[in-house]
Amino acid sequence: MRQCGLRAWLVLSVLISLLSVLLTACGSSRAPNDVVFWTTDTGDIDSQAQQQMLDAFNQANPDLHARMVKVYGGISNIAPLVTAVRGGTGPDVFWLDRFTMSQFAAIGLLQELDPYLAKESQNVSQLYLPFAWGETQFQGHTYGLPMDTDARVIYYNKDMFKAAGIDPAIMDPANGPITIDKLKEIAFKINHKEANGAYDKIGFIPWDNQASPATWGLDFGAQYIDKKTCQLTPTEPAMQNALQLVYDWAKEMDPLKVKAFQDTYQPQNAPPTQNYFYNGHLAMELSGDWELSSLKKYAPNLNWGMTYIPVLSGSTPFTWSGGFSVVMPTNANNASGAYRLIRFMAGPEGQRIYTKVTAHMPTYAELLKDSSLYSADHQFFVQMLSDSHSRPPLPVWSQLWDAFDTANQKVILGVATPDQALQSVYNRVQPQLQQFCPL
């Protein structure tokens, strides 16, 4: 009988402890004045800048507490956000690549900011660069505020040029942009293979870093969409030429050997110092102004220079600009706090901090006139910004970008011609665009 009673107590105590564990799981861990900020931009320099912005915000707004959560898995890893918002545990503010904003607004991931903007005393849209503001719009509503912008150039390693017997002065931007043919000639002169046939030095890889179908497409004048017919135009001549460039270049270099080079000297998940440009294996790299910060931090002794992106012909320099934004996902816990954080980060104070630390450029137009924010090298980018191109706002950019990337890979490996690869881009993405027509 006593044993029965003891066992009963044991069972009861186990059940109670299990119940308490269950109840704690139901508890929420967010304080009412918390503003949770998620970012997939987890690189050292960028997250340092973001944290500084949050610290400045917290100091200026003692009634709120903004905190950062880093979301790993790549800068375009949107799946955690979508899943969390669906589950009601999403953040208050998210760091989103601006050109994808209308696509995610269309599926209901983002909240309109119009009610908050209407209460402002000034017309917020006038404060930002027009192209950047245009990317925040979807069906007449604003879904975020622009953060930074950028511009792209060719960085080159002067020592590798000299070692190959080429005078680096040929790249001087004062002479205007270099032609693609000339750049190819230089690149192939620098290419060098080891005894076993593997590349240990490469001049230029036109599908690496920021050298994407978008870059070459915009370089050659791609329009991406015919707004009148609401038809995507991936098979337009500009895109055909863009992929043809990659096709020919890859064929001449053997794409498997180039991939081997990339996986040797800059494998996946490698630390930022393990970079083939910083370490003197790649002579030329197409990258953005943010590289200035990275070069200062990770390759301070590199003898580098920069020049315009190569063009087919002519003397007009070309570059294009993208950038990020801050948005408020649906079901944000602290919507008013979120808006205040968004206004701060995308406002002059936030953008000032971000520009100084990361060497991106602001979209807050006033700040572009403040030369104290830009180093001598960075001024080169600022003066390019007024003539810079950008991607036309489309509600399918994330899918279109992925489709172009797939097409690029096919063309690099030589398993499809540019026309075939671009046709599959159309076949994949046009049906997705159809639901938004007319734009």
Added chain:
Amino acid sequence: MIAIHPRQLSPLERKNLRKGLFFISPWIIGVLVFTFYPIVYSIVLSFARYSGLQPPTWIGFQNYIRLFGDELMRQSLGNTMAYISLAVPIGIVVAILLALAMNTSVREVAVYRAALYLPSVLPLFAISFIFIVLINPKYGIVNYALSGFGLFGSPAGTDYLADPTSALLVIVAIAQLGAGNAALIFLAGLRSIPDTLYEAARIDGASRVRSFFSITLPLLSPIILFNAITAIGAGLQTFQQAYIITKGGPNNGTLFYMYYLYDTAFAQAQLGYACALSLLLFVIGLVLALVLFTVAKRFVNYELVS
């Protein structure tokens, strides 16, 4: 055979049945809520366009029409089938070899068993991260070993992740590190084969190889069937290695069905289409299982079990 006629349950049996049902009700509720309901919901959603963030829009069979015209779906299915056709047989062979090694009657067999089983304890995503370093074209130890043995004629500096086919083979190879679990089950099977059979075979003059193919394999066949079914099930859901090492590339050569489904559901936020994809996977899994069971009727020997 005595025919058993169903009869009415007596009041006591009815009472016991009610009590029994009450006791297993948590499990029944669990199956209904967590298995049955999601399956039905998934089938219903496959006829809608749904992002999870806005109410679903009914679009009839459009998802299925899109499914059968989807080039990427066909490619991911092809990749998954190719993976299964390689990984399952190789996995079974590796597991049997491991089990045979674990079954040796030496004194330190416990040490060998632990050592052979250890790789399958490591989580797959951790192995994937490590493998990226191990197959580095210039510095990777795997490349070094393979080129040193002159295997496949590959010189040093070959990037096994550059070519879609070899990338798939790399993923098949990584999966073999998990063979320890299947090996343990094979080991149990091996140990249940009576020694008398081997003695009889030895007396009759059978070589060890002959007794392996005539005694061991047939009597292991139920376990081979079991491992084949679980391996096919796991193979249809391959995801981690592709997500971590190759991100589906190069040229979608390692884009597996589950990875494509994940991307559609969670990155593209197209839940309706993803549900259609999962329904197709379910049907394919069912067909494969049926095929396997039909084949098994001819080859599987249940003598030991009964």
